[in-house]
Amino acid sequence: MNPEAYFLRYARPCADFMHQRKEITGKDLKKLDLMLEEKIKPDKAFIERIFYKAINPLKKLSDDYWNINVIRKYFQKEHNSLIDNKAEGFEHLTGIQKELCRVWEGVIIGVAKDYYEVNYNGNNSKILKGFVKDAKIGDAVFIHYAMAIEKK
Amino acid sequence: MCMAVPGLISEINGEVATVSYNGELKKCKLLIKADKGDYVIAQSGMIVKKVEKGEAYKIFEAME
Numbered sequence: 001m002n003p004e005a006y007f008l009r010y011a012r013p014c015a016d017f018m019h020q021r022k023e024i025t026g027k028d029l030k031k032l033d034l035m036l037e038e039k040i041k042p043d044k045a046f047i048e049r050i051f052y053k054a055i056n057p058l059k060k061l062s063d064d065y066w067n068i069n070v071i072r073k074y075f076q077k078e079h080n081s082l083i084d085n086k087a088e089g090f091e092h093l094t095g096i097q098k099e100l101c102r103v104w105e106g107v108i109i110g111v112a113k114d115y116y117e118v119n120y121n122g123n124n125s126k127i128l129k130g131f132v133k134d135a136k137i138g139d140a141v142f143i144h145y146a147m148a149i150e151k152k
Numbered sequence: 153m154c155m156a157v158p159g160l161i162s163e164i165n166g167e168v169a170t171v172s173y174n175g176e177l178k179k180c181k182l183l184i185k186a187d188k189g190d191y192v193i194a195q196s197g198m199i200v201k202k203v204e205k206g207e208a209y210k211i212f213e214a215m216e
Contacts, residue, residue: 016196017157092155093155094207094214097155097211100156114181114183126183126184126200127200128196128200145156145200146201
């Protein structure tokens with residue numbers, strides 16, 4: 001997987017909401033999806049323009065920030081502390097928005113056709129299978145916006 | 153970014169809810185229990201969270 005597609009796994013759910021708020025167009029969404037599926041060459045400048053609030057702190061982690069390890073570190077560690085510290089771009093989130101925006105680590109306790117039942121944040125919740133189609137009970141997964149992003 | 157937008161359930165038909173986003177209607181599958189008149193958050197066409205009215209209004213206010 002290229003680093004841009006990996007970045008979009010975590011960032012893509014936010015794009016739906018940007019679209020609802022008319023900050024990006026349907027055409028932009030389609031382009032993001034094609035990059036996510038690695039069907040077109042990634043357009044770094046385009047991704048950086050749309051997700052600048054994630055890219056700015058990502059850049060602080062490393063000069064070589066288009067790198068899967070750096071992106072992983074950002075979403076699995078940095079991202080949540082930005083939310084907790086009400087950093088720029090994250091200062092006006094309500095309780096439910098914070099919960100969805102956070103990246104959680106959870107353990108799969110049930111598998112259904114459309115969803116996983118996962119224990120995270122002290123609760124058992126249903127989440128979308130998202131990018132993890134083959135998880136089994138006991139597997140640990142990372143969750144963003146009630147969607148499985150990757151196995152631990 | 154990362155600001156989930158709630159929609160209002162205007163109709164439920166079995167597992168499928170019609171969700172209104174400022175009058176724009178979308179059909180979403182219910183992954184959780186919710187009723188007509190509830191504010192919810194959908195992800196990839198699935199309703200994943202219920203939002204209390206007060207919090208939904210707060211989000212709408214912040215969006216204006």
